[in-house]
Amino acid sequence: METQNQTDVAGFLLLGLSEDPEQQPLLFGLFLTMYLVTVLGNLLIMLAIGSDSQLHTPMYFFLSNLSFTDLCFSTTTVPKMLVNIERQSKSISYPGCLTQVCFVLLFAGLENFLLAAMAYDRYVAICHPLRYAVIMSPCLCGLLIVLSLVISSADALLHTLMVLRLSFCTELEIPHFFCELDQVIKLACSDTLINNILVYLVTSILGGVPLLGIIFSYTQIASSILRMPSAGGKYKAFSTCGSHLSVVSLFYGTAFGVYISSALTHSSKETAVASLMYTVVPPLLNPFIYSLRNRDMKQALWKLI
DSSP: OOEEOTTTOOEEEEOOSOOOGGGHHHHHHHHHHHHHHHHHHHHHHHHHHHHOGGGOSHHHHHHHHHHHHHHHHHHHHHHHHHHHHHHTOOEEEHHHHHHHHHHHHHHHHHHHHHHHHHHHHHHHHHHSGGGHHHHSOHHHHHHHHHHHHHHHHHHHHHHHHHHHTOOEESOOEESSSSOOHHHHHHTBOSOOHHHHHHHHHHHHHHHHHHHHHHHHHHHHHHHHHHTOSOHHHHHHHHHHHHHHHHHHHHHHHHHHHHHHHHHHOOOHHHHHHHHHHHHTHHHHHHHHHHHHHOHHHHHHHHHHO
16 A cells, blocks of 8 residues: 655545535534634633632632633634535645644643642542642642643643654545544554554543542542531532532543444444544533532623623
């Protein structure tokens, strides 16, 4: 089979969710609406937190960073898909594809760490309320954000640089609406063993450690809540975690859905839909989850509007 190295690859073809011309206007309208709602919702969350001094707490500091990450995550993939639908084109340049791979990994990793930091914040608030202000200091909150950004950036750059060493076949069709690392590696004609080992190893560590931290935090939170004497206290404590639990379930649920879909099915369309649920739906729904389930957030949004 004819191969070509990275200097010869002009670009890839993103096959998207459907090749039916009649469905393209519907897909364009649907994803444009979802993207605009995502942008508006996350911007409102950030503006509401920034404008209300009562929300200048660690929990809302992490939430504003999560909203910014969701906004960037969605912007990495959806606009390119909308442009391709509008121009009736499926192409993406080789540098553009690698850039998309890099930023998808960056913002997915950053969201992963932010959810773990938010779980730790809830753990300290409920299990160590008297020491909360001391433990969750501005210095620690800033350090957690910087550390999350550094690790996520290193992970994204590592995988992107490893893709640069691959040679590709003349078949350069990606059955997704964006350049996903796994799909790009599958197109390579050269040996991908090292790439695949790195993907599984790094994903297991950088995905597993934050998830274990979240599970540990909520195990301790549940134990503390069950020891509370009053039903009102239990409800108040649990209500502060409800929004975060919903977002965690949505993020990891869709992530595991992508993994299971890719492992159990050989249908590229089903895998593309699963990836859509992972990259587009959480950034769209997260602002609604936090605004509808959080009284302080509702009040700040009403003041802003």
